[in-house]
Amino acid sequence: MADGSNALADKSRRRFLTRTGAAVALGLAAGVRFIDFPSARAESGPVSSSQRWGMLIDSSKCASDCSACVQACSDEHGISGHGRPQTDAQWIRKVTLRDKESGRETSLPLMCQHCEDPPCVDVCPTGASFRRADGVVLVDKHICIGCRYCMLACPYKARSFIHEDLADQKPWSPRGKGTVESCTLCVHRIDEGKGRIPACAEACEREGHGAIQFGDLNDPASSVAQALVQRESQELRADLRLNTGVRYQNL
Amino acid sequence: MATASKIMGSSDFSVIEGRSAGFYALVAGLAAVIAAGLWATHAMETEGHHVTGMTNQIVWGIPHVFAIFLIVTASGALNVASLSSVMGQKIYAPFARLSALLAVALLLGGLAVITLDLGRPDRIVVALTHFNMKSVFAWNVFLYTGFLLLAALYLWTLMERRMNRITKPVATVLLLWRIVLTTGTGLIFGVLVAREAYDVAIMAPMFIAMSLSFGTAACLLLLMAVGGCTGRFLDDAVVHGLKRILAWFVTLVLYFVMVSHGVKLYAAGYQGVERFLLLEGGVITSMFWMGQIVAGSLAPLWLMLWPPTATSRPWIAAAAALVLLGGLAQIYVIVIGGLAFPLQIFPGKEVIESGFFDGVVSHYQPSLPELLLGLGGVAMALLIVVLGMKVLEFVPDFRSGS
The missing domain is CATH 1.20.5 (Single alpha-helices involved in coiled-coils or other helix-helix interfaces)
Incomplete structure (x- = not known):
């Protein structure tokens, strides 16, 4: 017993x-x-909030007559117009501004600002608009129903609705008629994990302007984080306190 | 339309006969408009939305104007039911069923339009299975579904004698539900911080006032039309009672419109958008002053309050119709006007060049397909009402006195 x-x-x-x-x-x-995770994430592994991908755009380096970033974006993602600018998709655009007081002119590229608190994500009824843990704001084309509420909510008019049939799609950048899309921060390049940068930043560098710096805002050693420490930068519509991942200098 | 014929069931209500040439012509006409709306949907889905006047700047258009109008009106169409079943106003009791039928029909019409305008209407199941509970739109999916279920339950309590005892609690819940529902519809715009024309909490109570006004007008017109077409008696007390209520609601909407514009006119940062809406917006400004204010508010108030017209049923009907047209104009101003005014992305700067129409007012030219889709929703709502009256006992049987 x-x-x-x-x-x-x-x-x-x-x-x-x-x-x-x-x-x-x-x-x-x-x-x-x-x-x-932060140093060596497997290509198929989950993203982590220890990183935050973002950009710093120095408008003093942006040439008003250059649109290499816009062209590179179109080439990279297979965005071609139908000759109808009101309905053609636009992920990144060039804007030239004049200060109302001083008359000083500046030029800048404008795209999805990859907000930390994106209004487009808040309002999306199905959750198709979402923010990855590493800060990239995307649209899941499989569950986007094309209601366009996110387009009303975006303070930057960064999103486009696909108004007609598409051709010559790129495998890394799926798009669909009747759904909404915007800058993906070339997430396919980020996820390759080989230090590749978004097509717009690459084109700007190639043209010798270097107005678009890309990197991990959370990594103090990254050039973008260091540039943000060294000089004042600003968010567009800072009053909305969205904590954008895209910052501007010399606006 | 056909005269009344008493069928089985309740001793006070009957179906409409629905055998006259006028009845068939009405059904055929409504069906034709619905067919045109479906053709428009087909064109928009196969060709893409470029066949509409909507763009990447004006992302919502005429379909949304009609859909929001129908949804807002649906909520208010239950006023007669609430007056009868919640507030105990017995003179409206015979019309509570019609009030609920109209509400359900209008909501279904509005939901059909907004669904068929989606970029991917084939994914409606996705909208019913994937929810982002932070989205006002997602809340509205539950609010609309709940409204339809509660309205159906309310009708059941009215039509089934054994259920009569729970009519009042069901009607009370339904009243509270529709107030929340219209709050949700108003907040679709109220929560949009990006746009200067929206981003105000007053959108919610203003939409409630709009729903009370448009819904009362729609219900009054329906009662007068049913009375006229079926030869049934409609008491003056009902017509004049609803007319007085409508006049109050029209005034209430005017009050909210004045407060919302007044506050923005006072705030320096919003004067640009107010100048656009009230002075320099072209079609939008005309829609506001001529459509919403003069034709949709002041004229009907005049018709409903000036003794020579206030006692005339045709003029009262005209006033109710004007309220509805003014309502469409008001929602047009809210939706299109709010989107046409450029986003202020760069305060203190002027945009001298942009690849995507920054800093300029956007223009909107509605196309035939989207107009047909919107009208198709209205026709669908009316057809549901007409066929509903033919298959179920919605219409009171009065031939004299109430």
């Missing part, structure tokens, strides 16, 4: 130790993985 109860106690002790060991091992493994 006593032997039997000892054997039972041994068995339950063994089970306890085995389970505890497994739990500790799992916890440690999770911890190790978590620490691993």
Whole structure:
């Protein structure tokens, strides 16, 4: 009887130790993985909020007669117009401004500002508009119903509705008639994880302007984060407190 | 339309006969408009929305004007039901059924338009299975569904004698529900911080006032039309009672319109959008002053309050019709006017060049397909009412006195 109860106690002790060991091992493994994420995320792995992708645009370096960023975006994502500018899609546009007091003119590219609190995501009824943990605001084309409420909500008019049939789509940038789309921050390039930068920033650099800096705003060592520390920058519609991922200098 | 014929069931209500040439002509006419609306939907979905006047600047157009109008009016169409079943105003009791039928029909018409205007109407199931609970739109899916279920339940309590005892609590819940529903519809615009014409909480109570006004007008017209077409008696007390209520509601809408514009005129940052809407907006400004204010508010108030016209049924009907047309104009001004005014992305700067129409007023030219879709929704609502009266006992049987 006593032997039997000892054997039972041994068995339950063994089970306890085995389970505890497994739990500790799992916890440690999770911890190790978590620490691993920022530096070497697998291509198929989840994104992490330890990163925040963003841009710093220096409008003093943006040439008013240059639209290389717009062209590069169109080429990269297969965006071609139908000769109807009111309904053709536009992910990035060039805007030239004049200060009402001083008359100073500035030029800048304007695209989705990849807000931390995006109004487009708030209002989307199906959750098709979403923000990735790493700050990229995207549209899930599979559940976008084309209600366009996000377009009413966006303070930057950054989104386009696809008004007609599409041709020559790029495999990395799926689009669809009847759905809404906007700048993806070239998320396919980011997810390659090989240090590639968005097509617009690459084109601007190629043209020798270097007005668009791209990088991880959360990484103090990144050039974009350092530039933000060194000089004053601003958000567009800062009054809305959306904490945009795209910042401007010398506006 | 056909004269009344008493069928089985309630001793006070009957179906309409619906065998006259006029009845068939009405049904055929409404069906034709619905067919035109479906053709328009087909064109918009196969060709894409470029066949409409909507653009990436004016992203909502005539279909939304009609849809919002129908949804707002649906909520207010239940006023007669609430007066009868919640507030115990017995003279309206015979018309509570019609009031609820009209409300359901208008809501279905509005939802049909807004659904068929989607870029992907084939994905309506997605809208019913994927919810972002932070979205006002998603709340509205539940509010509209709940409204339809409650209205159906309310009708059941009216039509089934054994259910009569719960009519009042159901009607009370329905009254509260529709106030929340119209709040939700107003907040579609009220929560949009990006646009200067919206972004105000007053949108919610203003939409409630609009629903009370448009819904009363629609219900009054329906009662007069049913009375006229079926030869049934409609008591003066009902007509004049609803007329007086309508005059109050029209005044209430005017009050909210004045407050919302007045506050923005006072605030320096909003004077640009107010100047656009009230002075320099072209069609929008005309729609506001001539459509919404003069034809839709002042003229009907005059007709309903000036003794020579206030006692005349045709003039009262004209006043109710003007309220509805003014309502369409008001929603046009809200939707199109609010979108046409440029987003102020760069305060203190003027846009001298843009690849996407920044800083300039956008123009909107509605096309035939979208107009047909909107009208198709109205026709659908009316057809539901007409066929509803033919298959179920909605119409009171009075031939003299109430």
